[in-house]
Amino acid sequence: MSKKKVSSETPPSPIYIFRGHAEQINSLEFIENNRYLISGDAEGNIIIWDMISKRSKVQFKAHNDGILNVVKCKDKLISHGRDNTLHVWKFNQLSNIKDGGNKEESIKPEISLTVNSINFCKFDFCYEESHIEISDKRDELFIAVPSAEDSSGIDIWDITNQKLIVSSIGLDQNSKTGYCMGIKIFSNNTFQNLQSITKNYFILAAYESGSVILWSIIINTNELMSKEKNNFAVEKLWDRKEHGESVLSIDLSSDKQFAISTSGDNKIVKYNFDEEFRKEPLIKSTTIKYAGIAEVKIRSDGKIFATAGWDTKIRIFSSKSMKPLAILSYHRESVYALAFSRIESMDEQDRDKSTEEGKDLGNEERTEKHYLVGGGKDQRISLWEIY
Template identity: 30%
Template sequence: MSRPAPSPIYTLRGAGGPLNTLHFSCLAGDTPLLFSGSGHGVVHIWNLNSRRAERNLEGHSGSSVIWVNTLQSTGALLSQGRDMQVCQWDLREGRSEVVDSVWTGSVGFCQCSLLETSSGSSLLAFAGQQTEEIKIIELPSKKPVCTLVPDAKVGMVMCIKLWQPDSGPGPLLLAGYEDGSLLLWDVTQRCKLSEVKAHPEPVMCLTFDTKRLRGISASCEKKLSSWILDGQNNLQLQDLSVTLVNPGVSQLCVREDGKLLASAGWDHRVRVFGWKKLRPLAVLQYHSDMVLSVAFSDHQDPRQRLLAAGSKDQRISLWSIYSEGANSS
């Protein structure tokens, strides 16, 4: 018999809006934090020891916050709102100040993607003002790096992932588009490397395991599409896929150790799979409305690792799903 589904170890309340995005910062020696971005334009900083909001940041004029991330090199926070701004916050010594901002020109729901480089600078990718364009800039200088626009009509940019491969000179970028296509871009050469039709509907979200060169994407249908990147940078669909009970996924997230995949479902549920074989492991039921975001914590001790889920019901659920046996899943 399968084990009963677990309950959240605790929940965070008081966000005052739908939870569009979550980001953990649990480095050793620091207070473990969870950042959340709400549909009412507020970034909450949750202290995971006290289980309370430590600070509330309002820098997007009440517009929905759709992405948050931190710069490991400086500890600065980045937040993206539907006011077409990406704000950089200084949080040192109790400060809560916007010290810089980037205008994206995009009114869509495509989340930014951040890549910290070895030189101490960072690359920020975001959907541009034109429907199909992706812009990449350097931070902190805000110097333009490139603009990526497909030759064919693929519709609006829906989701992106920027990363630096172990081999090869420059960064690569994966993008999902409105027509269901996935495109792989070479940022340095400003050219498309490969393309695959992953879904019949718009690609709502994707996640990519940069160590195993394998990704998965979702649409408003009942299927998760799995795909790989071969040695020649060709995207290839895998036979391995997941058929869901109910359609619609808001976000996908692979745990850093490559053992678990979590999905945020429109059916109010979080589903956990073994990443290797996509075997279903658990269905987490707690929320009363669609789940919009999922994130795994970056605790160094595997036994402390958490899964967080943010919902339209304005609550964040925290789950402990540490599993020694996830290797073979």
């Protein structure tokens, strides 16, 4: 849609509606340079949609209970279910299976981990390629999930080695945060020697109490394969309680300069970080008329963000001013999931076009589309074109 359309009296309309789920939609994500869309529902089903044909390419039951989150990292698809499991799938295996059919029995995860799913908190991941020139170098894929010991804490798993490397973050702080409701994990290793074995990671965590806390975790990556524990140090950097109800969602901008949280209340909060993340963030907030914002997503260029409301509305805001830009009305029941297509720089587009994978998937045709999708209780996925 153009800015003119947003400000006009005629409400914008979705450009397409995906129908294929029979249950509430909990997770949405664009992958493969926006060529495909992944959706996960409350019955544990995953659908991979082709964004050119608008048809489902793959459909299978991934979990015995509802999907909390599905993401793609390199050649892996990672799904988190309400059945207390996290599965890692080989994406090529899934993409070679035709839609639906009788081939579900042939779809098996490459890795399965038992994790905590009691509090509906979606996992998050951090991936870093190894820069150490040694023969056995391995990339690092870390997963952050609520702790199996207590839902107020956070565990970090090393997926590459299938090992729990940090456990129960926050449980020794004697704070009454309640359940962990949202997690973003990211690194701050640009300030370090790329060959350093000591890495600094951060976890931005949102809690049932309405608090948002930033944790710093120092990990000795050289000892990940060892059987020794406590190869890490955890520090709470700051704690802000801006919400009066449980935080339901938190998202981090691609450049890691700010984050936005939403809650069971009607407040939307922006946290502006300093370069090293150690000072308390500058806070800016706004409110909407109706309480209950199930999810927030920041577009990859950081210019706008969207919220999914219990009141059935999808709202678009300016990230800089926090002012509302548009209200998208289509769904008749609560919206629980959102996803923006990734907007790439010219350098990123040129790099992707040079890969064989990009050529096969036709990324040249898709990278310029500024899409937003929303889904929820009505089992439908609305597709919008956003300026």
